[in-house]
Amino acid sequence: MSISYQHTPVLLHEAVEQLVTKPTGVYIDATCGLGGHSLEICGKLSPKGRLFCFDLDPAALAFAQTRLAHYKNVVFVQNNFDKLKVELYAQDLTQFDGILFDLGVSSMEIDSPERGFSFMQDGPLDMRMGNTGMTAADVINTYSREDLTRIFRNYGEERFSGRIARRIVETRPYRTTSALSACVRTIVHGPHVNKSLARIFQALRIEVNRELDSLQNALNTSIGMLRSGGRIVVISYHSLEDRIVKQTFLDAVSDCICPPQDPVCTCGHKAVAKKITRKPLLPSEEEITLNPRSRSAKCRVIEKL
Numbered sequence: 001m002s003i004s005y006q007h008t009p010v011l012l013h014e015a016v017e018q019l020v021t022k023p024t025g026v027y028i029d030a031t032c033g034l035g036g037h038s039l040e041i042c043g044k045l046s047p048k049g050r051l052f053c054f055d056l057d058p059a060a061l062a063f064a065q066t067r068l069a070h071y072k073n074v075v076f077v078q079n080n081f082d083k084l085k086v087e088l089y090a091q092d093l094t095q096f097d098g099i100l101f102d103l104g105v106s107s108m109e110i111d112s113p114e115r116g117f118s119f120m121q122d123g124p125l126d127m128r129m130g131n132t133g134m135t136a137a138d139v140i141n142t143y144s145r146e147d148l149t150r151i152f153r154n155y156g157e158e159r160f161s162g163r164i165a166r167r168i169v170e171t172r173p174y175r176t177t178s179a180l181s182a183c184v185r186t187i188v189h190g191p192h193v194n195k196s197l198a199r200i201f202q203a204l205r206i207e208v209n210r211e212l213d214s215l216q217n218a219l220n221t222s223i224g225m226l227r228s229g230g231r232i233v234v235i236s237y238h239s240l241e242d243r244i245v246k247q248t249f250l251d252a253v254s255d256c257i258c259p260p261q262d263p264v265c266t267c268g269h270k271a272v273a274k275k276i277t278r279k280p281l282l283p284s285e286e287e288i289t290l291n292p293r294s295r296s297a298k299c300r301v302i303e304k305l
């Protein structure tokens, strides 16, 4: 295995400082990636502390496993983070002190042309973080024009969604990232074409990996897996993710989740957590200069009551 992969962890110290409140605690890194945050977490744990590292990507986990080999209190699980509870409850582990989500894809995934995540490099239209399920080619070549329009609009917020979807349907099949990019370039011209390509590729990636559903499910179950005082720390990178995190956290810290127009509360909901960050933590100018991929990051934290 190559050891030349680089992924600069985003908000590394800020996120881990918020997460680890007890050196002997039991923690989950739900998006281990290349293990940058996990390494920092391990550095804060005593030998009695434990860390469970999840990732869908077997290549990333293998890399992280080598990197963290020195630590004997780390367990690696290749699975979707919406299966945290199923996986860990099966091992009789039910109470955790903190769960970290650093969402999206790693640099290793984006920078590997054969994974098909980037419109900057030619590769197969794959985009799966794991090694099962439908690929981006399946989406592009089998979805109806209406469904392609919907995902480009909802997950990419792309202005030309309808026209791009129609052109794809008229000219498919597509097998490679460069062929799909060339198709988009027949619709979008001028200086904004790379922004449109980024939005179309983001939309496809979200659809292929069911990213927003997984996030919502994982956040819903994670709160119930925490001990009192345990924390959830989420680093998100775009508004669709952040909206889910913000709303789920707001519900968790609220005594009522009735629609605001309702005159009296009928939900009977009780707050289960408190906010630790009133406003999201953001990367400093210095971090953004050193690692431009951090520029859109937002980190939110809640603590179980």
Ligand SMILES: C[S@@+](CC[C@H](N)C(=O)[O-])C[C@H]1O[C@@H](n2cnc3c(N)ncnc32)[C@H](O)[C@@H]1O
Pocket (backbone or CB within 6 Å): 007, 008, 009, 010, 030, 031, 032, 033, 034, 035, 036, 037, 038, 054, 055, 056, 057, 060, 079, 080, 081, 082, 102, 103, 104, 105, 106, 107, 129, 211, 214, 215
């Ligand atoms: C931004 S990277 C994490 C980088 C990591 N914190 C580090 O410092 O190296 C996000 C990782 O989450 C993984 N991932 C994304 N969605 C996932 C999901 N639903 N379940 C499990 N892993 C997921 C990706 O495969 C990727 O490796």
